[in-house]
Every structure is written in structure tokens, then in C-alpha cells.
Amino acid sequence: MSSLPPAWRRALPGFLVLLVGILLLSRATGLAMVEIWDRSETFAHAFVVPPLALWLIWRQRALLAQQTPQPQAIFLLPMAGCALLWLVGDLAAVNAATQFAFTGMLVLTVPTALGWPVARCIAFPLGFLFFAVPFGEFLMQPMMELTADFTIAALRASGIPVFREGLQFIIPSGNWSVVEACSGIRYLMASVMVGALFAYLNYRSMTRRWIFVAISIALAVLANWLRAYMIVMLGHFSGNKLAAGADHLVYGWVLFGIIMLALFMIGARWAEPDSELSAAPLIAPGAAAPRRLGVLMLTALLILAPLLARVALEQSGSQARFRLEAPDLVAQGWRPSQLPVADFKPAFANPVADLQAGFERDGGPGVGVYLAYYRQQGPQSKLISSHNVLVDVADKQWAQVTRGARELALGGQLPSWRTAELRGAPLGSHVDARRLQTWQLYWINGRWIAADWEAKIHAALGRLLGQGDDGAVLVLYASKGDGQDGQGRGGDELIQAFVQDNGASLDAWLRRTRADNQSK
Numbered sequence: 118m119s120s121l122p123p124a125w126r127r128a129l130p131g132f133l134v135l136l137v138g139i140l141l142l143s144r145a146t147g148l149a150m151v152e153i154w155d156r157s158e159t160f161a162h163a164f165v166v167p168p169l170a171l172w173l174i175w176r177q178r179a180l181l182a183q184q185t186p187q188p189q190a191i192f193l194l195p196m197a198g199c200a201l202l203w204l205v206g207d208l209a210a211v212n213a214a215t216q217f218a219f220t221g222m223l224v225l226t227v228p229t230a231l232g233w234p235v236a237r238c239i240a241f242p243l244g245f246l247f248f249a250v251p252f253g254e255f256l257m258q259p260m261m262e263l264t265a266d267f268t269i270a271a272l273r274a275s276g277i278p279v280f281r282e283g284l285q286f287i288i289p290s291g292n293w294s295v296v297e298a299c300s301g302i303r304y305l306m307a308s309v310m311v312g313a314l315f316a317y318l319n320y321r322s323m324t325r326r327w328i329f330v331a332i333s334i335a336l337a338v339l340a341n342w343l344r345a346y347m348i349v350m351l352g353h354f355s356g357n358k359l360a361a362g363a364d365h366l367v368y369g370w371v372l373f374g375i376i377m378l379a380l381f382m383i384g385a386r387w388a389e390p391d392s393e394l395s396a397a398p399l400i401a402p403g404a405a406a407p408r409r410l411g412v413l414m415l416t417a418l419l420i421l422a423p424l425l426a427r428v429a430l431e432q433s434g435s436q437a438r439f440r441l442e443a444p445d446l447v448a449q450g451w452r453p454s455q456l457p458v459a460d461f462k463p464a465f466a467n468p469v470a471d472l473q474a475g476f477e478r479d480g481g482p483g484v485g486v487y488l489a490y491y492r493q494q495g496p497q498s499k500l501i502s503s504h505n506v507l508v509d510v511a512d513k514q515w516a517q518v519t520r521g522a523r524e525l526a527l528g529g530q531l532p533s534w535r536t537a538e539l540r541g542a543p544l545g546s547h548v549d550a551r552r553l554q555t556w557q558l559y560w561i562n563g564r565w566i567a568a569d570w571e572a573k574i575h576a577a578l579g580r581l582l583g584q585g586d587d588g589a590v591l592v593l594y595a596s597k598g599d600g601q602d603g604q605g606r607g608g609d610e611l612i613q614a615f616v617q618d619n620g621a622s623l624d625a626w627l628r629r630t631r632a633d634n635q636s637k
Contacts, residue, residue, distance in 0.1 A: 128186035132230040135416055139222050142424055143203070146219040149212060149496060153251040159303045160251040162310055167249060169314065173242035180238050186231035196225045196419050204423035208586065209577035210499035216250045222420065229416050241317050248310045253302060254503045260300040260338075267342040268295070268349060277353065282540065283518035290353045297510050301341025304373050308337035315381055319388040329384055333377075340376045347372070440634065441470035441490055444626040451476045451618060454483045458551060461539070463592050464509040465489040467498040476615065484615045487592040490630070492585065494576065500559065500588040501569045501576075507537055507555060507592065515539045515553070522567070523556065523609070525616055528624030532558055532565040536609075538597060552597035554608030556616075560589045560627050587631045591623070 121129070140147060154163045174181075199221040206214025224243045228236035236243065261284055269279050269286055280287045285294040312333025316326040454477035462473060468489035477483040491500040499505075508517045519538040524531055534556045541551035558565050559572040562579045566572045576586040593615060597608035 122182065124185045124187075125182075128188075128231055131188075132186075132226065135226050135230055135420070136223065138417060139219070139226065139420055142420060143219045143222070146203070146215045150216050150219075150249065150251060153212075154249075157251065159254070159306060162307050163249045163251060166246060166310070170242045170245045173245065173317075174239045177238050177242070181235060184232075184234050184238060186235050188230050189228060189232050190415070192225055192229040192233075193415055193419065196222060196229055196416060199225060200419045200423045205577045205581070207423070208580040209573045210494040210496065210501070211573055211577075212496065213250065213252050217247070217252070220247055220250055226416070245314070245317075248313075253306060256305070257297060257300045257302050257503075260302055260305070260341075261295045261297070263338075264299055264301060264342055264345050265295045268345045271342075271346040272349060275350070283516060285516060285518075288349070288353060290356065293349055293352075294516075295345070299341075299345055301338060301344075304337045304341050305334065308333045308373075308377065311377070312380075315384065319385060321389045325387065325389070333380065336376055336380055337373070340373050344372050441472060441488075441630060444474075444486075444623060451478045451615065457483045457485045457594060457596050458541075458553065460514050461485070461553060461594065463487050463489070463507050463557075463590070464512070465500075465505045465590055466502070468500075469498065476619075478614075478618075482596055482611060484611055485592075485594045487594070488589055490587070490589045492587045492634070494586050494588070500590060501573050505590070507557060508539060515541055523613075525613060525620075527558070527565050527616060527620040528563075530565050533567045534558055535567050539594075552608075553594050554597040554612065555592055555594040556612050557590065557592045560591060560624075562587055562631070563628055565624075585631075587634075589627060 150163070154160050199218045203215050203218035203222070206212070206218060224246060227239070227243060265281070265284050265286070269281050272279050272288060277288050284296075285292065287293075309330065312330045313326075315333075316329040320326045320329065454475045456473065456475040465471070468491050471487070471489040473485065473487045475483045475485050489500075491498060494500060508515050516539065517537050518540050521536045523534045523536050525534060535558070537555045537557070539553040539555060541553075558567055559569075560566075561572050561575040562584055564575055566575060572588065576588055580586045593612045595608040595611040595615075
């Protein structure tokens, strides 16, 4: 410490106090990130991000020593924005929002406490820290579909007949399916991080850096497509003796490694010499001790404010035991019955209460009703999550094959229902040929919503306004067929008739359930 310039000896204690304060006060968010790194192979690369960022900062130590660190109050504005984002994300149980805000506050501590000239010298290492945020799972489904599209197109171009339904397909030698591990999201995340690091270390031109990162992204996606195609071809020509089981994952990483190594070898031919240490020093204007202390105190208040607000909102919420009683739906001759199928249940985890019931009319086919209710949501129990889905990818009984949308009035509103068709058993199996038609909606504090992002926003606003974050998912389902009930109505028509006859009762029942449990 004694070898540091006087300006750094004055600035570092306040900076370290703020940094440690953020880590301690927001430790739940930081630990949640580490937990995701540990359990998900998709984000395992994030373990090396903090050490690499520290190493990149250490490389700039000579340039940093030339700077005069001084706090800059202007950065209190983005710091306040991060604090607000953390609060809203926490209230809406959006992990990505809280984790980006947490990382943003750590990064903004540098220009706030040490000044922009210092932050500018280590801008890339600070930005590199955002690779530690486990973000991007929303890309998994579209990437799985793109992988299936490419694989099937390549197989047909190779002269192999293919029958496809959803993410599963049949070729003469056997059945295949595109699962989460085949999406390529792992390759993409790792490629973007490594590509950005390579570009920063080897190029000075921003144009070259962006071009290299873009090529890294494109090659990661292409490598995954080629991997999927080659694995199916290996299995096809070997009688499914090669590329079976876990082997196809090993082959995939080998292919990915070869492609990325070739990219780095080619990219190194255009490497530019490192000239950053020769840059002219950037000297910040001096600041008096009272001003320094004032900026640091305001920063500490901004960090503490969202935590205090969350505690106040949590204390204002009801802690009573939640009760969910089955609705009494008897309109237009509907009466309770057995479920349309006995082994289907949407994959929504840890609701405060849920129910599943069947209803029929005039002895015809039944409609299944599933409802999961959430309130005072948090990381362990929340309505909108990448893990809360209609059918889990690993489900052995059911698979989703199509999705769509239908508009139908409910509770005086006109929401766009999310529809999907499900198939029982693996593609090609003759044991279980069942089909289900499903309709799905979210109910947030009395409002019917189909989109995940819109439901999250309304839940966060409800908590901020003191209205709570009560929410539920409603799934209606019926066996799919033509004229099952003797009146020419299949699954879609049965569900539509059920909503038209019982929609108002369902809406009133949910409102009454919310009111009864809030009044305790």
C-alpha cells in the first residue's frame, strides 16, 4: 500500500468498502449465480470469468498507475438505474434482471469511486464480467428448432427419407430427437466469451474485434448444426453402434474444438501489436475530501435503498396459509368427471397450491383443467421460469409437437391464448398414439395474459403498487380428434365451448380466491 501513489492511497479504501458492501448486501444474488454455474453445464464457463477479468486488469497496472483516481458523481445516475432494476427484478422474480443489475453495480463502482479515466483503461475487463451472468436460456427452444431444421434438410439432401414431428424425427435406421443438449447454446455461450477475449487480446481495431466476434458466433451455430447432422449420419451408417448415448456429446465437443482452433489460428494471422500501454495518461481533475466522501455516501445509499424497499414490501404482504378450493363449474350442463388422460400434468414447480380436475357435458369427452397458483414469489417459487413449461423436454410420456394462438374472451377480456398439440409416447411408437390439444393463459392480479414478459411486468408493478404479485397459470386440455363428442367437435372446439360456458365462473373464482387469502 505504501508503494502506491498518494492519489491511489486516498481512493482505494472507499472503493474497496463499496465493493465489499455490494458483495455482502447482494450476496444472495451472487450466490444464486454461482449455483447456476455449478448445476448447469451451459454456464460452467462463467467460473473462469472473474479470474480472467482480474488478470486483464492486472495487465493494465502500468497504465492505471499513470491515472489520478477521483470519484465522479455523474455515475450515480446509472448506479441508481441498476439499483432500481435490481429491485424490480427481485419483485418480479426475474433472475436475469437482478444478476445483470448486481454485476452492473460492481462495474459502475469503478467509475463512480475512481473516475472515468480509470474505468476507461480497464473498460474491456469490466465489460467482460457480464459474461458471468447466466443469461440466454430463452434461446434454447429456437436454437433446438433451427438445429432440427438444418439436420432434416441435410439428411434429405443426402438422400435419406425423414418423417418429422416437432423436434423428433424418424429415418429408416431409427428414431432421433433434438433435446436441450443438442441446441448448441453451450457452444454459443463459450464461443462468444472466448471469441471476445481473443479479439481483445489480438486486435486493436474495434472493427476487427467485432468482425471476429460475429464470425465466432456464426461458426458456433454452424458447428452445432454440422455436429447434429454428422452424429445422425454416423448412427445411420453404423447401425446405431456409433454416436449413441453420451458418445455424441463427446464427438460434438471434439468437432467444436477443432473448428474454434482453426478460427483462432486463422485469426492470429491478422493480429495487431499491443499498443495500449503507450497511450497517453488520462488525468482526472482533483476533488476535495468532502466531495469524495459525499459521492461515496450517496453510492452506499443507492446500494442500500432497494434492499430496504424489498424488506418493507415483504413485511406488508400476507403470511397466512394459502387455501385453494376447487371451482364449482356447472354451467350449461358441465359436471365433474374423470381427467381426459391420467398421466398428464404441466411442469410448474413449487406453487403455493395447485389443482387438476376434469369436466364433461352430456356424457361426451371431458376437458381437463390444471391451475397452479403463486404468490409472494421468489427464486424457489415463481410463476414465470424457464423450467415452468407445458411439457418438460425430458418427459418420457408426452412431447409438444406444435404451438399456436387463439383469441377467445375470458373475464371481460380478449386474451390471445397459447395453444399447443401434444403427442403421447416417442415418435414411431405404436403403443401410445394419444393426442392432446391444450390452451394456456396466465392470470396476474385479475388480468389474463399470454406472454411471459408481460406477465412478469404486471407482477412487478403489482408488488410496487402494494397490490401483491398473485398469479396463476391456467391450462385447459382435451383429447384431440374429429367429432369426438358426436356433435362434430374435437379438442379445440371442446375447450372453446368450455371457456364460453365457464370462463366467467373461472375468472370470478380466481378473484374470490385472491381476495379471501389477502383478507386473512
